[in-house]
Amino acid sequence: MIYLDNAATTQMAPEVLQAMLPFFSDVYGNASAVYGLGARARQAVFEARKQVGALIGAAPEEIYFTSGGTEADNWAIKAVAETFADRGKHIITSKIEHPAVLQTCEWLERRGYEITYLDVDKDGLVHVEDVESALRSDTILISIMFANNEIGTIEPIAEIGSLARRRHVLFHTDAVQAFGQVPIDVEDMQIDLLSASAHKVNGPKGVGCLYIRSGVKIHPFLHGGPQERSRRAGTENVAGIAGFGAAARRAARILAEKQKREMSLRDDLIRRLESEVPWCRLNGHRSRRLPGNVNFSFSFVEGEALLIRLDMAGICASSGSACTSGSLDPSHVLLAIGLSHELAHGSLRLTLSEANTKAELDIVVETVKKAVELLRQMSPLYEDFMKNQSLEENI
C-alpha cells in the first residue's frame, strides 16, 4: 500500500503509541486526584501541554486540550462571538476554510452575526488588503486558516496577525494542517487563537487543542468541572493528551528534516506529473505550499473514478470531486480558486509524509498516468475535445 492521504489523517508514530499505553492500563488515575496515581496522570498532561506549546512558541498555560480541531474551531469562533457580542457582531473569514469554521460561521449568521467570507486569488491566497478593507468598527474576529487542507496554500498569517493587532481585532487561525508541518510562532505571527489536531501529526485521533493567548478572555465552551483551568470541563483524555504531547515533541525534533524531504518529493512529483500527463493543472500556490501537498486537476476525467483506479493499485488518495463528497457538490475550495465544475471534478489530492519514498512516487506517477489515459478513453468530454482539435488542425 502507498499512503498518500496524510492531510486526511496520519499513521501514529511508534513513540506516540508507547507514550500513550501506560494510561490505558496501569496509570488509570484521574488527573484531578490527590494520590500518586492521579499525580502521574496530571504530570503527563502537564508535560504534553509544554510539548504542544513549545511547537508554536506558546506557554503551557495557553494550551487548552480539546477533542480535536473541530472543537477548537467551534470554541474559538463561538466563544469570541458570544463574549464580545456587545462590541460587535462582525466576523471576517475566507471562502476556503474547513467546514468546521465555515459551518460555525453560518450558524452564527443565522443568529444575527454578520460574516464576511473573503475571496481568495487563483492560487488560494487571501490578500491582506482584502482583510483590511473588510474590517469594520464592529469587527470582533478575523479567522483565516494557516494552510488549506485541500490545495496546501499557506496564507500570509504574520501579515494578517500584524493587521489584526494594529486594529485591535482578535485573530484566530485554524492551523490543523500546518501544525508540525511548517514552523509556527504565535508571538512573531501575532496569533491570538490557534486550532491544532493531533491526528494530522502522527498523533491519536480525537484530541487537539485551542491555543488562547494569555489575557484573551473568552467564555468556556464546555461547562462543568475545573479541568483546563475551568475553560474546558471534562475529565482529561489523558492517554490522548499524552499521545498529542509525544507527537508534538517528535514533530519538533524532525520538523526541519521532514520539511526538506517532503518538499523535495513534492516538487519532484509535481514536475513529473506536469511533464507526463497532458492537460493537467496544479491547484494551489506553487511555492507557498504545505511541504507534503500535491493537488492536480486532470481535464476530462472524474476524480472518484480516478481514486478507485489508484485504490486498485494500492494507492490511497483523495479528490474534491462532487462524486466523492456525499453532498454531490464539488469542493468549495476548488470553486473558490476559480476552477470550472469540470476541473473541480477531475481533482486529485496526494498528501505525502516523510516516510514516502521516491520509488513509491515512481509507481504513483505511472499509475496516475495510466489511469488518466484510460479514463480519458472513456470520457465523452475527451472525445469531443479531440474531435474539435482535429477539426481545428484541418482548417
Add this chain to the structure above:
Amino acid sequence: MSIYSEKVMDHFANPRNMGELEDPKGVGTVGNAKCGDIMRIYLDIDEAGVIRDVKFKTFGCGAAIATSSMATELVKGKTIQEAMQVTNRAVMEALDGLPPVKVHCSLLAEEAIHAALWDYAQKNNLVIAGLKEPRKDIGS
C-alpha cells in the same frame, strides 16, 4: 475494500462495450444535474429494430461507469421495446445494488439509452411507445 459490490468493481475495472460507433443509428448524451457527470450512448439498430451493437462513453464516478457498462450489456441484442424495459432499477439489480448516494448515477444510463433511442426515432420518423423527449439534465 470498496463501497461498491464485486459486480460494480468488475464492470468498473473491465467496462464492456466502451468506445464509439462509426456510423451509429442513434446517439444520446445526457448530463446528471446532481453531480455534473455526462454519459453518451451509441446504438446500431437493424431494420428489424434489434440493437445490434452499443457503445458508451462516460465522464463520471465508479458507479456511473459500471452502470453504463451493465446497461449496454442489458440492451445489446434486444429489440427496442425490450431495451425500453431496461430501467435504472434493473441495472442496479444486475449490479447487486449501489450505495444510496450513488442511486442517481444509475439514472444516467437509463436516460442515455432513451436519448439515443429518441435520436434514432427522430432520424427515422418513428414513434417508440413510451419514449419521451429526453431532458438534457436529469436527476434533479
